[in-house]
Amino acid sequence: MYVAVKGGERAIDAAHDWLAEERRGDQAIPELTVGQIEGQLSLAVDRVMAEGSLFDRELAATAIKQARGDLIEAIFLVRAYRTTLSRFGYAEPVDTEKMAVKRRISAAFKDLPGGQVLGPTFDYTHRLIDLGLAEPGLEVEGAAPPPDDPAAPAHDDLMSPPRVVALLDDEGLLEQERPGPGDGDPGDITRQPLSFPADRGERLQALARGDEGYLLSLGYSTQRGYGRTHPFAGEIRHGAVAVEYVPPELGFPIVVGEIEVTECQLINQFAGSRERPPQFTQGYGLAFGHGERKAMSMALVDRALRSEELGEEIGAPAQDQEFVLAHADNVQATGFVEHLKLPHYVDFQSELELIRKLRDRWETPGQSEMRAEAAE
Amino acid sequence: MAGQPPSGPPGAADLATVSQAVFRSALDAIAHPGKIVALSAVPEAIGCANPAAVALLMALADSDTPLWIDPTARTTALPDHLRFHCGCPVVDDPALAAFALATDPATCPPLSDFPVGTPEYPDRSATLILQVDQLSAGRGVRLTGPGIETQTSLAASALPPDFWAQVAANNALFPLGIDIFLADDRRIVALPRSVSVEF
Amino acid sequence: MTMPLHTEARAAGYNFAFLDEQTKRALRRALLKAVAIPGYQVPFASREMPMPFGWGTGGIQVTASLIGPDDVLKVIDQGSDDTTNAVSIRKFFRRMTGVRTTERTEEATIVQTRHRVPERALSDDQILVYQVPIPEPLRYLEPRETETRKLHALSEYGLMHVKLYEDIARHGHIATTYAYPVMVGDRYVMDPSPIPKFDNPKMHRMRSLQLFGAGREQRVYAVPPFTSVRSLDFEDHPFAVQTWDQTCALCGAGDSFLDEIVTDDRGGRMFVCSDSDYCSRRRGDGETDPARGAAAE
Structure with missing residues (x-):
């Protein structure tokens, strides 16, 4: 005798218990602390903050722990938490020129005021797995400086070099991105949903919270000829910037905190158009924390999306703003892809009936018209 | 940023409940054009704005919704009250309004002065709250359209003589148009753009 | 057989119904416009909910903006109260609102559904909330939002009729069995959500308010009570249900x-x-x- 399925609630509870057990892993091994994740998996924390659109290291680290290291799941947790926060107000734009830089490089100039500051980078490491890391305590001597190493610059010693892109300002060869007299406040895609065509401020917001892998691939496609933009890494800088807020009752800005960001300004050739002289144009990327890959990919895609504004030919996927922006958010994407796991048996039942009908018709040519009519 | 309404757990429960109840009444009203809906909880009148009008604005307006208020009401405590409690910017030009409050039908600008939306985005249109002395069913104009089973009748005292002609003209713009709430002391009636009127 | 109403104490630390008040207000404004323009898709700034996009976040946000302490909620998926996602959503609202939930259709003030319209007719004071994955009925014919907006603005639905007619030419009948497009109030072609076409006739002049929420796509739309909802068809190929x-x-x-x-x-x-x-x-x-x-x- 068939019995209708019951007990969904109990099954779900049991699945959650099992999940908690799997997350903890081998009980003989000490549990990870949030502090360890925050300190030692800091780039994972940075990515979760960037795509989660919330700067809170401890919260991001907790989400990574809860998500068993699945970063998109952690990003989702942070976004859902963000929904519950009421808005205090809008901060002043951060001034990245005053960034206390830990790293700052330019590929466009050999040397420049402020110099090339390599900072903590994987760039010149040989990607050989350091087996010493598998056994704590056996790390190669000198690989990690002792905490009080005098060679490591103290925060106060970090400097704020001038922007590379300003160096070409005198000749007018590089567009300078300054607010114009008619520019209002940028929109806010968390308050007003994106509508197309989206302006650059809204596009940058969508890209800033967009999936790193997706932007990487799209950016890469522009380098391979799908909407080529001839980029140079004008400047990549990473460090801390102050966040300021103007309380209405005071009327002047006060510093409410400091966040770490990575900024990328790509310089792209532009052959000129009827309205604009030949010059270099910019693609812009900004990410919370240390996320050079993200900031650079974002800058490539930003520049590609400016094709229309600059009167360039449009044809490549990365230049198509509806395509790029509608699919950039990994929380949306993962939800919809994974929703295929939900039951669809009512729809499937309807399709099953249709396929049977079509099959009937296909298998008996000649009678098919009549059969189809009869089945209506 | 001034006067962001409190939101979130501490002490917000009552506010959340009151807003929810007012919204459900407004939803009931707009889903049943011409139906007189009594608000269960209303605040005090502010200046010349009656309790039902204040309740609607407190529940629905905030910093994202520019509000137009008629010149008489603007001289009362109302604008400051709404700025403080809702954080909504008060605008002089009806064409910029997301919400509009006319406390006296006699001095209400023509309905066509308010934004009616665009063909692609007809929702980008104003919602007008128009105060009336007394709403009554059973006599008056005949209303038909979505939300109305067959037809319904409505009367409101002291409306300008061409008001219903303006409502008909607003309906003729459909899907563009403004949406109207008539508010007597503690009751509301909705006249969305979808409603047809015969008088 | 009596089925008790379920109640549960509300979880501390969250606003009533999870969403902050400002988000609810924005959603409520969008819903009022949606009811005023039957069948038209109103954009709203959808938020991330604690469930994934595609799993009912649109319906959940609509319900969260509607629900009050006196409501009684029913949640179904594929017509059933006991499918995993219906259980999960019902539990969420019990935790976030403390309201009563029920499996009895007539006891509910709000019925949230995925893929079905209940068999029992709903009454004037009930609200039916649909979860919608792809709110744009023209999306598979025209992927661009800028284009589909224009088509709706012009009431230009030839594309849809061509598609349905091609079905008839190829298969002898219309090969759409669920999410079958409807014309609302003689003005907007609307996606009824992936309900089987069997349910389409129930939407026509339904006594209760029907609200539709698409979270990932950031749209809400509505059909007021007693509103005409016609499934698209042709004179020589009239619409028929399974x-x-x-x-x-x-x-x-x-x-x-x-x-x-x-x-x-x-x-x-x-x-x-x-x-x-x-x-x-x-x-x-x-x-x-x-x-x-x-x-x-």
Whole structure:
């Protein structure tokens, strides 16, 4: 005798218990602390903050722990938490020129005021797995400086070099991105949903919270000829910037905190158009924390999306703003892809009936018209 | 940023409940054009704005919704009250309004002065709250359209003589148009753009 | 058989119904506009909910903006109260609001649904909230939002009719069985969400307010009570719903949408109501062999 399925609630509870057990892993091994994740998996924390659109290291680290290291799941947790926060107000734009830089490089100039500051980078490491890391305590001597190493610059010693892109300002060869007299406040895609065509401020917001892998691939496609933009890494800088807020009752800005960001300004050739002289144009990327890959990919895609504004030919996927922006958010994407796991048996039942009908018709040519009519 | 309404757990429960109840009444009203809906909880009148009008604005307006208020009401405590409690910017030009409050039908600008939306985005249109002395069913104009089973009748005292002609003209713009709430002391009636009127 | 109303204490630390008040206000404004323009998709700044996009976040946000302490909520998925996602959503609202939930269709003030319209007719004071994955009925014909907005603005639905007509030319009939497009109030073509076309006629002049939420796509839309909802068709190929040769094997109903259940690996099949409340109530009401009804509980 068939019995209708019951007990969904109990099954779900049991699945959650099992999940908690799997997350903890081998009980003989000490549990990870949030502090360890925050300190030692800091780039994972940075990515979760960037795509989660919330700067809170401890919260991001907790989400990574809860998500068993699945970063998109952690990003989702942070976004859902963000929904519950009421808005205090809008901060002043951060001034990245005053960034206390830990790293700052330019590929466009050999040397420049402020110099090339390599900072903590994987760039010149040989990607050989350091087996010493598998056994704590056996790390190669000198690989990690002792905490009080005098060679490591103290925060106060970090400097704020001038922007590379300003160096070409005198000749007018590089567009300078300054607010114009008619520019209002940028929109806010968390308050007003994106509508197309989206302006650059809204596009940058969508890209800033967009999936790193997706932007990487799209950016890469522009380098391979799908909407080529001839980029140079004008400047990549990473460090801390102050966040300021103007309380209405005071009327002047006060510093409410400091966040770490990575900024990328790509310089792209532009052959000129009827309205604009030949010059270099910019693609812009900004990410919370240390996320050079993200900031650079974002800058490539930003520049590609400016094709229309600059009167360039449009044809490549990365230049198509509806395509790029509608699919950039990994929380949306993962939800919809994974929703295929939900039951669809009512729809499937309807399709099953249709396929049977079509099959009937296909298998008996000649009678098919009549059969189809009869089945209506 | 001034006067962001409190939101979130501490002490917000009552506010959340009151807003929810007012919204459900407004939803009931707009889903049943011409139906007189009594608000269960209303605040005090502010200046010349009656309790039902204040309740609607407190529940629905905030910093994202520019509000137009008629010149008489603007001289009362109302604008400051709404700025403080809702954080909504008060605008002089009806064409910029997301919400509009006319406390006296006699001095209400023509309905066509308010934004009616665009063909692609007809929702980008104003919602007008128009105060009336007394709403009554059973006599008056005949209303038909979505939300109305067959037809319904409505009367409101002291409306300008061409008001219903303006409502008909607003309906003729459909899907563009403004949406109207008539508010007597503690009751509301909705006249969305979808409603047809015969008088 | 009595089914108690479920209640649970509200979780501390969250606003009532999870969303902050500002988000609710924005959603409420969008819903009022949606009702004023039947069938038109109103954009709203959808938020991330604690469930994934595609899993009902639109319906959940609509319900969260509607629900108050006195409401009674019913949640169904595929017609059933007991499918995993319906259970999960119901539990979420119990935790975030403390409101009562029910499986009885007539007891609910708000019914949130995925993929079905309940068999029992809803009343004037109930609200039906649909979860919608792709709100744009023209999306598979034209992927660009800028284009589909224009088509709706111009009431230019030739593309949809061409698609349906091509079906008839190729298959002898319209090959759309669920999410079958409808014309609302003689103005907007609307996606009824992926309900089987069997349910489409129930939407026409329904007594209760129907609200639709698409979270990932950031749209809400509505059909007010007593509003015309016509399934698109042609004079020589009128719209028709699915029919079954069988009746429900559990309750004997011959007027409900039936799910096909595979009972063994030798091709055994049976058909039962997709609407679990409808089916169990009919069995409780003694429409069929009582012993059989009891065994199925």
